[in-house]
Amino acid sequence: MDAKTGFFYLFAVVLLYAAFRVITARNPVHAVLHLILAFSQAAGIWLLLKAEFLAITLVLVYLGAVMVLFLFVVMMLDIRIDAVRKGFWKHFPVAALIGAIVTFEMAAVLMTGFRGMEEPKAIADVVVNAAGQAVPYSNTKALGKLLYSEYLYPVEVAAVILLVAMIAAIALTLRQRKDSKAIDPADQIRVRAADRVVMMKMPATEPPAAEAAPAAEEKKQ
CATH class of the missing domain: 1.20.120.1200 (NADH-ubiquinone/plastoquinone oxidoreductase chain 6, subunit NuoJ)
Incomplete structure (x- = not known):
């Protein structure tokens, strides 16, 4: 080996x-x-x-x-x-069915999908062009030509799907939620001191709560 x-x-x-x-x-x-x-x-x-x-x-x-x-x-x-595991056995039949279908499809592809195909040849680092000259072979260049020539429409469809998914993700993220605590910067700039601080008049001296309760009872008597 x-x-x-x-x-x-x-x-x-x-x-x-x-x-x-x-x-x-x-x-x-x-x-x-x-x-x-x-x-x-x-x-x-x-x-x-x-x-x-x-x-x-x-x-x-x-x-x-x-x-x-x-x-x-x-x-x-x-x-x-713990909360995720609560519904495990409830959804197990559906998950087992989907797993069996995927396994069957993979087995069908592996057993019958490659019949009649030639064995792929090893890619050489150097190839011979039409003029008989040896030129370096670029796997990335060959893949790019294949994607944007024969598979151009599938690539464009995949790009559109990814674009729609990106826009949908941004739209879902920017939606207004009730539990959001985001603050508008414009409201913070327009705020005044009177809106934040409230001045309350209180007497200079006031008896503590423990002494105020017996004094109120004596007045009632």
């Missing part, structure tokens, strides 16, 4: 363990951390397949932005695990 095969098995074992812990960890923070580990191992497998662009994109986009955002959101929400 060469070093490349060893690294593949190492990344694959850690990836499977991390993915299993994502759905079995009781602490949401631990689940997010295991998901970060799973993405990092997937990026390593992409590097072994010479898909450097996909590996770097997975690290920068998911590990550097999305998963860090998930981690901060989970830590700031203060999720009560």
Whole structure:
């Protein structure tokens, strides 16, 4: 077994363990951390397949932005695990049904979806052009040409969906909530001292409450 095969098995074992812990960890923070580990191992497998662009994109986009955002959101929400577990068995049949459907679809794709396809050839670092000259091969350049030529419309549809999701997230965040304690800066600037401080006239001396009660009883007698 060469070093490349060893690294593949190492990344694959850690990836499977991390993915299993994502759905079995009781602490949401631990689940997010295991998901970060799973993405990092997937990026390593992409590097072994010479898909450097996909590996770097997975690290920068998911590990550097999305998963860090998930981690901060989970830590700031203060999720009560006991309250979340109350409806586990209530929703278990639906979750089991969805899991069975996903497993069946993946099995169908893996068993029948790749039949009749040729084995992919290894991507060389140097290719020969029409003139017979050896030129360096760029995986990222080839992927970019493929995305913006043959798959142009799917890329545009995905971009529109992401734009709509971003606008919807901003709209949901900026909605007026009743329990919000936000203060308008314009109201703070227009405030006057009389609106903040109220002067009340009180006598200079007043007997303490403990002495005032017996004196009031004596007056009544």
